[in-house]
Amino acid sequence: MKKSIIGALAVSTMLTPVAAMAETEVQFWHAFTGRLGELVKAQVEEFNASQDDYVVVESHKGNYSETLNAGIAAFRAGEQPHILMVFEVGTATMMAAKGAVRPVYEVMEQSGATFDPDAYIGAVKGYYTSTDGDMLSLPFNSSTPVLWVNRDAMEAAGVDPDTDLSTWQNVGAAMDALKAGGEECSLVTAWQSWIHLENLSAYHDVPFASQDNGFAGLDTELMLNGEAQVAHLTAMGEWAKDGKFIYTGRRNEGGANFRAGDCALFTESSAGYAGIKAEAQFDFDVRPLPYWEGVGNAPQNTIIGGASLWVMEGHEDAEYKGVGEFLSFLSSSDVQAKWHQDTGYLPITIEAGEATRAAGFYDENPGTDVAVIQMTANEPTANSKGLRLGSFDQIRTIIDEELEGIWAGDKTAQEAMDSAKERGDALLRRFEAANR
Amino acid sequence: MEKRVTFRGWWLPVLLIAPQVLVSAVFFFYPAGQAIYQSLFIPDPFGLSSQFVGLGNFEYLFGDRFYRAAFGTTAVFSILVTLCSMIPALFLAVIADRLIKGSGVYRTMLIWPYAVAPAIAGVLWLFMFNTRVGVVSWYLGNLGYDWNHVLNGNEAMGLVVVASAWGRISYNFLFFFAALQAVPRSVIEAAAIDGARFWRRFWTIVLPLLSPTTFFLLVVNIVYSFFETFGVIHTITSGGPQQSTTILVYKVFADGFVGQDLGSSSAQSVILLFVVGLLTIIQFKFIEKRVHY
DSSP states (O other), X not given: OHHHHHHHHXXXXXXXXXXXXXXXXXXXXXXXXXXXXXXXXXXXXXXXXXXXSEEEEEEEOSSHHHHHHHHHHHHHTTOOOSEEEEEGGGHHHHHHOBTTXXXXXXXXXXXXXXXXXXXXXXXXXXXXXXXXXXXXXXXXEEEOEEEEXXXXXXXXXXXXXXXXXXXXXXXXHHHHHHHHTTOSOOEEESSHHIIIIIIHHHHTTOOSBHHHHTTTOSOOOXXXXXXXXXXXXXXXXXXXXXXXXEOOOSSSTHHHHHHTTOOSEEEEEGGGHHHHHHHOOSOEEEEOOOBOTTSTTOSOOOOOEEEEEEEESSOOHHHHHHHHHHHHHHHSHHHHHHHXXXXXXXXXXXXXXXXXXXXXXXXXXXTTTHHHHHHHSSOOOTTTSOOOOTTHHHHHHHHHHHHHHHHTTSSOHHHHHHHHHHHHHHXXXXXXXXXX | OOOOOOOSSSXXXXXXXXXHHHHHIIIIIHHHHHHHHHTXXXXXXXXXXXXXXXXXXXXXXXXXXXXXXXXXXXXHHHXXXXXXXXXXXXXXXXXXXXXXXXXXXXXXXXXXXXXXXHHHHHHHHHHHHOTTTOHHHHHHHHTTOOOOTTTOHHHHHHHHHHHHHHHHHHHHHHHHHHHHHTSOHHHHHHHHHTTOOHHHHIIIIIHHHHHHHHHHHHHHHHHHHHHTTHHHHHHHTTTOSTTTTOOHHHHHHIIIIISOOHHHHHHHHHHHHHHHHHHHHHIIIIIGGGOOO
């Protein structure tokens, strides 16, 4: 008896590596936990089950910043994964790392997997495409900010929930009415820099930074202290002072307030859909992000947030073939349509969006197409293609700090943004020096 | 008459100190040397290229008024954390020392918070003071005080100080308690017979006898507040609002791991190394003179 167990163990340990060698392993590091983590796992399992040549191994490496750090540290130690998920603000860092990353268009060319760059939605892929039009990383999860409305709260304060909230002028008037009706938290936001500066600039077609928002070169300077931005932040500062706009924190802390029904209006990513739908005990609406009537070319288009997949250098050719197959699988219409419907993230291909519409999903879930329409309404301009700035994660922290100065009433919007520009430019110069 | 132990030969003493030397070399001298070396460069995050800039990183740092401001923030933070963790610890130790029954239970309970990791302690305090659902902020609201550490820098500083000091009270308590137990009973009894009341005995006898322990804890707590409070700040405020809780070590993290600026981060580590070295020398030179062993 004992002998047979030992024998079986010996056989099985001998067999396992043989079995694994037949399939080429592809490491995929991502930043998703919870429901999103499960969905990623399901995608990977589906891919692995669909063919016998490659095995994708997914591992969670912490939040966005931690995943990027893990990837960088692994590269320095020569143990980098094949595919690394990097959030959109890390794009410039990855792009500048020539020799550490292999552009996606190259991977696809070499692997011979199906790849049609024109199938991807312009406003989504633009963020991750070089000025020559080559796709550098594969967009994975992308969202864009929208306005969430608590209809019950509007009604309770005596404001018509169907009132037009497409412009900030109208939102301002609605907030006056909400306050008069006894609403204690008219507006709350998540990701303040992303929504109220980065997207605000793109939406009004004004530059956030010089050199086409950093797309055209590393010698870029912030232009977030422009007239349009300062006017918006001045209005927001007034609303904060009047107790209409409630500041809850730098990340998406405000989501808890909105989902609990404490606030009437909420500017947040379209990907907030799953959470709001699951928790909100009230009637809610999704509206396009408001714009200032008469400022710039508003409404232009909003830009994305989220992450893309970067392919790291330093692996075997056979493995890159597997990477190509996997990325091609992820871009396929069925996978994308399911991902879009499950998560509220935007579809990355035009076809996936059309498939979703054809399946009647938007009719059953009104408002889920608001983000798609808002993103694709206009052809992106140099100001609304996206942002490509070095040290951008840290520049966002600087912006957060300066915005807190406005909300607390310590600084005027102009002072705060002038200071943000000065401090951010210093970081951009260092990034330029490091990547000369 | 000095008593001296001498070794014959040289290999035994070398062997005996070798483990310590090795550990220091691997975990202290090597990383410190690397930090000093890297502080002279601006490297790219992936280690593909780097530019030699000499003392450029230091120039950049000291030219940045926000970096200079972090020194002030760190000083305020360290002093507050040290005071808030030592004074209550001493008070609790004195009281626990006078207990006759059940002192074991009290001691155990008082030591518990030390087992909580700083980041978790940070989250616990954050929950209590959460502006929306926090128990404490709710009570304060009922009392008419509008708690908002998300925008109010002083409140944020208070919160990170309390969260950092809380677990530390236990550590300090242990040392104070042990030291109190070592105070000779006969001296205290003699003073009591002479008519000295409790507080008089405490100020004139107990506290001076505790001074070696107090001095040790002072050094250890300052080093703690400089380096190990990172987790608390990261979980509660991330250095904000504005820059009101950005201490030096948090800036090392932010520049190195958020900004991927390893040159600046290394230079800051080197500066921090010198600051703490200097502080420790000052403490040993001036304060130790007043310590009675």
